Amino acid sequence: MADWPTLSDIASQVQDGKVTARELVEKSLVAIEENKEFDAVISMTSERARSRADEIDVRIKNGEQVGRLAGVPFIAKDNFLTLTGKTTAASNMLKPFEAPYQATAINKLEAEGAICVAKANLDAFAHGSSTENSDFFTTKNPHDKERVPGGSSGGSAAAVALGVVPFALGTDTGGSVRLPASFTGVVGYKPSYGLVSRSGVVAMASSTDVVGPLARSVEDTALVLDIMAGRDDLDSTTFERDKEPYGKDSLDLSGKKIGVIREYFGEGLEAGVRQNIEAAIDMLNSAGAQVSEVSLPSVPLALAVYYIICPAEVSSNLARYDGQRFGYNAPDTKNLDESYELSREQGFGAEAKRRIMMGTYVLSSGYYDAYYKKAQTVRTKIRQEFDKAFEEFDFLVGPTAPMPAFKIGERSKDPLQMYLTDIMTVAANISGNPAISVPAGTSDNLPVGLQIIGNYKDDRRLLAAARAYQELAS
Numbered sequence: 001m002a003d004w005p006t007l008s009d010i011a012s013q014v015q016d017g018k019v020t021a022r023e024l025v026e027k028s029l030v031a032i033e034e035n036k037e038f039d040a041v042i043s044m045t046s047e048r049a050r051s052r053a054d055e056i057d058v059r060i061k062n063g064e065q066v067g068r069l070a071g072v073p074f075i076a077k078d079n080f081l082t083l084t085g086k087t088t089a090a091s092n093m094l095k096p097f098e099a100p101y102q103a104t105a106i107n108k109l110e111a112e113g114a115i116c117v118a119k120a121n122l123d124a125f126a127h128g129s130s131t132e133n134s135d136f137f138t139t140k141n142p143h144d145k146e147r148v149p150g151g152s153s154g155g156s157a158a159a160v161a162l163g164v165v166p167f168a169l170g171t172d173t174g175g176s177v178r179l180p181a182s183f184t185g186v187v188g189y190k191p192s193y194g195l196v197s198r199s200g201v202v203a204m205a206s207s208t209d210v211v212g213p214l215a216r217s218v219e220d221t222a223l224v225l226d227i228m229a230g231r232d233d234l235d236s237t238t239f240e241r242d243k244e245p246y247g248k249d250s251l252d253l254s255g256k257k258i259g260v261i262r263e264y265f266g267e268g269l270e271a272g273v274r275q276n277i278e279a280a281i282d283m284l285n286s287a288g289a290q291v292s293e294v295s296l297p298s299v300p301l302a303l304a305v306y307y308i309i310c311p312a313e314v315s316s317n318l319a320r321y322d323g324q325r326f327g328y329n330a331p332d333t334k335n336l337d338e339s340y341e342l343s344r345e346q347g348f349g350a351e352a353k354r355r356i357m358m359g360t361y362v363l364s365s366g367y368y369d370a371y372y373k374k375a376q377t378v379r380t381k382i383r384q385e386f387d388k389a390f391e392e393f394d395f396l397v398g399p400t401a402p403m404p405a406f407k408i409g410e411r412s413k414d415p416l417q418m419y420l421t422d423i424m425t426v427a428a429n430i431s432g433n434p435a436i437s438v439p440a441g442t443s444d445n446l447p448v449g450l451q452i453i454g455n456y457k458d459d460r461r462l463l464a465a466a467r468a469y470q471e472l473a474s
């Protein structure tokens with residue numbers, strides 16, 4: 001496994017001429033090749049990476065300051081539009097797609113000297129929890145090749161866990177950054193909805209989609225977030241960032257009120273996971289935090305709400321893939337109608353089709369009130385319960401997932417079983433709150449993640465608290 005210092009240390013070494021950006025890029029590209037068997041990566045962006053590295057090295061030779069991520073290689077989930085290679089979203093529908101512009105998040109990282117070296121595997125269009133829904137291949141968990149890395153940002157998480165890059169980008173619509181972070185033993189951050197621009201990210205469910213970093217430490221995660229955060233004219237849902245940096249210091253936990261979400265400790269939580277999370281909570285307690293139980297009675301409904309709202313938005317967002325404007329176009333069709341029909345039939349995989357059908361159903365007249373409207377009502381209730389909990393508590397904690405990484409094939413035949421994987425992550429997407437998964441030991445040699453949820457727009461303190469936990473645990 002390639003070893004990396006902290007992101008700031010890598011950048012200073014590059015800036016000080018101790019190592020070149022080009023050497024780091026080559027190190028990553030070699031590591032990706034050496035770890036091919038894990039199938040974390042869909043495509044390499046070697047050519048542009050090398051030329052950007054050379055440019056950076058020249059600028060440094062000329063005495064310029066390059067940025068906080070000078071020469072740091074990273075991998076982006078393949079649903080981020082990039083100016084090089086293809087952006088497939090791991091779907092046959094977008095297999096031939098070359099993006100005409102680049103995601104704001106990537107532009108911001110590049111402006112600080114970071115270099116995208118590859119595009120990571122995911123569940124097609126980010127629909128899933130294991131990367132088994134990728135139209136291309138399934139990523140393997142670095143801790144056990146017979147197990148999934150979690151999803152949908154499974155390629156990004158595996159890449160970080162394998163050490164082929166020091167950080168990666170994912171997206172989290174219902175848990176897709178936190179879940180794979182938990183399954184692979186890395187840190188995964190879901191920011192407050194609107195803190196990071198979604199411009200240039202293939203849309204899944206626009207009201208819950210967020211861009212999130214994966215890295216090996218909270219410190220690195222926070223630095224990447226700090227660079228990406230902030231208002232963007234290209235995404236009207238973004239808000240102004242804090243003036244102070246995110247996660248620069250760790251928080252003094254003494255006297256902080258931490259609520260343990262009762263509903264996350266019920267039936268279905270595996271014993272090994274429970275043990276690790278309880279041990280983590282004990283650590284918070286001994287650091288002086290005031291830990292007590294809190295109940296959010298509507299949170300168990302979040303999964304049902306999510307699997308109505310998410311497919312509704314998916315059905316709308318996937319309507320643009322009609323074979324005419326971009327992506328796959330079915331060959332030899334007789335007329336326009338047949339072209340629409342066959343392009344969608346051949347281009348979309350089973351899960352995308354399932355979500356289009358569910359979404360169209362819950363939005364159709366006669367069912368809209370019974371499903372979609374009701375789900376929106378419960379969504380408001382869930383938000384209110386979070387708001388109320390944060391009047392009393394600084395942070396809420398629980399497991400990220402009820403189980404560690406499961407075996408490839410174990411859940412893929414039954415969509416409901418797969419959806420249940422998200423039971424502890426979706427609530428924060430429904431409410432818009434920030435949440436993080438931090439490694440909290442292992443159960444049978446498989447990583448377990450502690451989830452910490454913060455108040456809306458309280459990302460700075462959440463990262464500082466997570467940093468404090470990581471220091472306690474190490």
Ligand code: GLN
Nearest residue numbers: 126128172173174175176
């Ligand atoms: N696993 C969830 C789903 O299938 C979440 C996906 C995501 O966050 N992109 O919808």
